[in-house]
Amino acid sequence: MVFSIKRAATCALVLSLAVPAAAAAQDSASFFKVGTASVTYGPYVRFGLGAARTRPSDEHWLPPGYPSDPRIDFNLSNDTSGFGEIAFGYDWMNGFRGDVSFLTTGSAHTTGPHTTSGDHADITSASVSTTAVMGNLYYSPFEQMGVNSRLHPFVVAGLGYANNKVSDWTRTSTATTPVNRTFSGDTHGDVAYSLGFGLAYQLTPPGKHPAILEMSYRYYSFGTAKGGSTPLTGSSTPVDPLSFENDAHVLSINLRIPLQRL
Numbered sequence: 001m002v003f004s005i006k007r008a009a010t011c012a013l014v015l016s017l018a019v020p021a022a023a024a025a026q027d028s029a030s031f032f033k034v035g036t037a038s039v040t041y042g043p044y045v046r047f048g049l050g051a052a053r054t055r056p057s058d059e060h061w062l063p064p065g066y067p068s069d070p071r072i073d074f075n076l077s078n079d080t081s082g083f084g085e086i087a088f089g090y091d092w093m094n095g096f097r098g099d100v101s102f103l104t105t106g107s108a109h110t111t112g113p114h115t116t117s118g119d120h121a122d123i124t125s126a127s128v129s130t131t132a133v134m135g136n137l138y139y140s141p142f143e144q145m146g147v148n149s150r151l152h153p154f155v156v157a158g159l160g161y162a163n164n165k166v167s168d169w170t171r172t173s174t175a176t177t178p179v180n181r182t183f184s185g186d187t188h189g190d191v192a193y194s195l196g197f198g199l200a201y202q203l204t205p206p207g208k209h210p211a212i213l214e215m216s217y218r219y220y221s222f223g224t225a226k227g228g229s230t231p232l233t234g235s236s237t238p239v240d241p242l243s244f245e246n247d248a249h250v251l252s253i254n255l256r257i258p259l260q261r262l
Contacts, residue, residue, distance in 0.1 A: 034151040037202045038210045041093045042260035046214075048085035050252025052105045054078040054128065056225075056244035059112065064236035073115045074123055076244060081106030081129070083250050087136070091258065095144025098137045101158075105130045105248065107167070119175045125182075126169035128246060130222050132192050134160035140200070150202040155195075156218065162192035164225035164246050168232060183241060184230040190223020200256070209261065214254040222246040 059074040082105065089099025107129040114120040136158040143152050167185040172178055198216025227242040 034149050034201075036206045037148055037150045038204065038206055038208060039093055039148065040210055040258040040260055041091060042258065043088070043090050044097075044099070044256055044258045046085075046087040046089065046099060046101070046254050046256040048083070048087070048101075048103075048214075048252045048254035050083040050085075050250055051080050052083040052108070052220075052248045052250045053080050054105065054108050054130075054246060054248040056110065056112075056128075057247060059123075059242075059244040060240075061238055061242045062240035064238055066239040070116060070118070072120050074112050074242075074244075075115050076110050076112035076123060078108040078110050078128065081108040083252055085252065085254070089136075093143070095140050096138065097140075098135070101134045101136055101160075103130075103132050103134065110166075110169075119173075121171035121173035121179070121181070123242065124170050124172040124180070126227065126242065127167040128225050129165050130162050130225075130246065130248070131165075132160055132162035132220075132222060134158040134192065134194065136194075152200045153197070154200060155197045156216070157196075158192075158194040158218075160192045161189060162222040162246075163187050163189050164222055166225050166227040166242065169227040169242050180233060181235040182232040183235070183238070184228030184232055186226055186228035186241070188224055188226040192220060192222045194218050194220045196250075210258055212256040212258075214256060216252055216254065218250045218252070220248045220250060222248065 056076040059076045063069045085101050085103040087099040087101035091097040107127045110126040110128050113122045138154050138156045140152045140154040165187045170180050170182040172180050196216055196218030198214055200212050200214045203211045203213050225246040229237050229241045
């Protein structure tokens with residue numbers, strides 16, 4: 001008898017927690033219920049344009065005299081650059097869709113002072129751009145709940161490979177008279193990943209072939225970017241050239257068009 005009473009009390013507690021949670025989910029779904037969408041399973045193509053704010057981290061080089069000379073660290077900053085993307089994917093219309101995207105960022109000017117104590121040179125001229133291929137998985141929670149709306153929030157995660165291209169780069173010392181030392185550029189490939197979220201809105205009315213507008217924010221980690229080691233103006237070859245982790249914050253607008261007819 002005691003066991004039955006305890007089990008009944010436990011079930012009542014679970015129900016008391018589950019009912020408000022379900023109600024909250026339904027309220028959230030109702031908030032995003034905007035019109036009725038045209039449902040199209042299958043393949044799609046997606047085009048995107050936006051702006052990328054790249055942010056280097058772990059910026060450094062190992063000078064020709066390393067390890068007798070110390071590693072030199074920098075505090076680099078980048079200009080905002082453009083962003084473009086094309087993707088081909090498949091929508092299962094159950095809350096999940098996936099695509100493979102090909103993307104590129106514009107060339108972002110990269111400069112910054114050294115942060116290592118002592119008399120060292122700053123990075124006064126460089127730029128970085130990236131091309132990448134990414135596999136992306138999207139999840140729309142209210143679509144999975146069966147909400148047929150023209151408006152859907154989503155989250156997205158991606159994994160892929162990036163080529164980071166660094167231009168010729170220049171170090172300038174201003175301790176006495178300015179001295180510029182320039183090295184060649186280079187391209188370095190690395191594993192890339194991304195995380196983000198956004199909103200998708202069907203532009204076309206019900207019954208018409210859908211065209212979906214997406215607005216999204218995504219964080220990308222494009223891996224390591226490296227300059228070249230070849231001196232272009234008189235200087236010794238560094239042990240390790242200018243190197244940094246190349247991350248980007250991207251705001252973009254995308255147009256997604258299902259390829260299967262209604």
